[in-house]
Amino acid sequence: MKRVLILGGGFGGLAAAHSLRQSLAAEDEIILIDQRAQFMVGFRKSWALVGESTLEAGQRSLADLNQQGIKVIQGAITKLDPVARSVEVNGQRLEADAIVVALGARRAPEKVPGLQAYGYNVYEAAEVPRAAQALHDFKGGRVVIGIFGIPYPCPPAPYEMAILINSLLPQRGISATVEVFSPQPLSIPILGEVRCSDFESQLAEKGIAFLPNHKATAVEAGEVVFANGRRPFDLLLTVPPHQCPPVIVDSGLAASGEWIKVNPRTMETQFEGVYAAGDCVEIMMATNKPLPKAGVFAEAMGRTAAQRIAAAFAGIPADAQFAGEGGCFLEVGNGEAMMVKGSFLAQPAPDVILTEASSRYLDQKRNFEAELLKRWFTA
Numbered sequence: 001m002k003r004v005l006i007l008g009g010g011f012g013g014l015a016a017a018h019s020l021r022q023s024l025a026a027e028d029e030i031i032l033i034d035q036r037a038q039f040m041v042g043f044r045k046s047w048a049l050v051g052e053s054t055l056e057a058g059q060r061s062l063a064d065l066n067q068q069g070i071k072v073i074q075g076a077i078t079k080l081d082p083v084a085r086s087v088e089v090n091g092q093r094l095e096a097d098a099i100v101v102a103l104g105a106r107r108a109p110e111k112v113p114g115l116q117a118y119g120y121n122v123y124e125a126a127e128v129p130r131a132a133q134a135l136h137d138f139k140g141g142r143v144v145i146g147i148f149g150i151p152y153p154c155p156p157a158p159y160e161m162a163i164l165i166n167s168l169l170p171q172r173g174i175s176a177t178v179e180v181f182s183p184q185p186l187s188i189p190i191l192g193e194v195r196c197s198d199f200e201s202q203l204a205e206k207g208i209a210f211l212p213n214h215k216a217t218a219v220e221a222g223e224v225v226f227a228n229g230r231r232p233f234d235l236l237l238t239v240p241p242h243q244c245p246p247v248i249v250d251s252g253l254a255a256s257g258e259w260i261k262v263n264p265r266t267m268e269t270q271f272e273g274v275y276a277a278g279d280c281v282e283i284m285m286a287t288n289k290p291l292p293k294a295g296v297f298a299e300a301m302g303r304t305a306a307q308r309i310a311a312a313f314a315g316i317p318a319d320a321q322f323a324g325e326g327g328c329f330l331e332v333g334n335g336e337a338m339m340v341k342g343s344f345l346a347q348p349a350p351d352v353i354l355t356e357a358s359s360r361y362l363d364q365k366r367n368f369e370a371e372l373l374k375r376w377f378t379a
């Protein structure tokens with residue numbers, strides 16, 4: 001009998017767990033560990049923020065996986081030993097024949113003084129209802145969406161929020177300006193200068209200001225402080241800095257301030273039998289810039305790791321490879337969405353486009369969530 005531990009029940013962990021359940025023998029044990037009780041896709045946060053839907057409508061209980069032959073343990077992993085292939089959770093030590101580390105990216109708002117006191121963290125599910133209420137109660141003025149660190153998951157998402165808010169507030173008769181600042185020189189860097197300039201013109205046409213090269217150092221009451229100036233706000237929505245989860249850094253799988261380095265095609269780490277998938281890994285593209293963090297990539301990485309583990313157990317050559325293809329949705333209101341999509345690991349350069357806005361992409365976005373929840377949570 002073999003045992004695989006899946007650390008994290010997000011996109012990467014769920015894809016790995018389901019793929020393994022399909023390919024391993026019934027007596028082989030698949031154990032998924034997460035501190036959260038529920039799964040939800042990331043873009044639900046945008047919908048809940050603007051009152052389009054609720055977080056709850058898209059949440060599913062991880063415990064339901066027990067009925068599908070995946071044992072779920074709810075608890076925080078406090079120790080990970082990649083040499084012994086063991087973890088500690090709820091005071092219990094578990095060993096395994098293989099491990100998939102899919103613990104995501106930890107939001108680290110504490111890195112910017114004042115961020116938690118004066119801003120609403122729209123990347124933290126637990127804070128989204130409070131942010132939605134603040135937006136609902138907003139009487140007018142300047143809405144600032146601040147990107148406080150890179151990398152962060154789904155690079156188009158802050159712009160999606162800006163566009164949706166910018167069209168929502170006038171509908172409520174509220175006079176407001178919406179702006180987005182970023183420490184980066186371009187809005188969605190993977191698109192390159194020309195396409196970014198086109199997208200930033202689209203933002204400007206809607207009246208949304210984009211402030212590049214704005215690295216915030218602190219937040220004070222009503223003001224964001226930058227290295228070279230200040231910017232006032234009436235409502236601040238924040239995309240906080242992100243970091244590799246500390247339990248991973250403590251394990252030696254990633255150096256402090258970095259992410260897990262994996263074989264970009266196989267998801268193998270430097271430790272035998274230990275794979276990593278999703279937002280906690282860093283894969284470099286041909287541009288020598290990191291692959292953007294996205295659920296579709298986490299899912300494909302988790303599946304790749306699982307297929308390679310199953311092949312290794314069966315003693316057959318593994319051919320599954322991570323391709324780096326897919327993209328993120330960028331909803332633009334009026335029943336339409338765009339997509340930032342393409343082949344991110346293409347050589348000699350990523351081949352990624354911003355599609356036109358279309359109701360087709362909004363349908364695809366809705367279907368993406370519906371199909372995923374059905375596939376993973378229907379016994």
Ligand SMILES: Cc1cc2nc3c(=O)[nH]c(=O)nc-3n(C[C@H](O)[C@H](O)[C@H](O)COP(=O)(O)OP(=O)(O)OC[C@H]3O[C@@H](n4cnc5c(N)ncnc54)[C@H](O)[C@@H]3O)c2cc1C
Nearest residue numbers: 008010011012035042076077104154278279294295296329
């Ligand atoms: C607003 C928004 C919109 C987005 N839109 C898109 C989109 O259109 N397309 C797309 O592809 N992606 C999108 N994303 C990004 C996507 O949500 C993430 O890239 C994805 O969730 C990453 O999956 P993951 O499995 O790596 O990590 P996560 O989904 O973050 O899962 C990690 C899990 O590990 C658990 N965990 C962490 N530490 C511990 C510990 N010590 N003990 C136990 N459990 C632990 C966490 O509780 C969590 O459940 C969006 C994100 C946001 C915020």
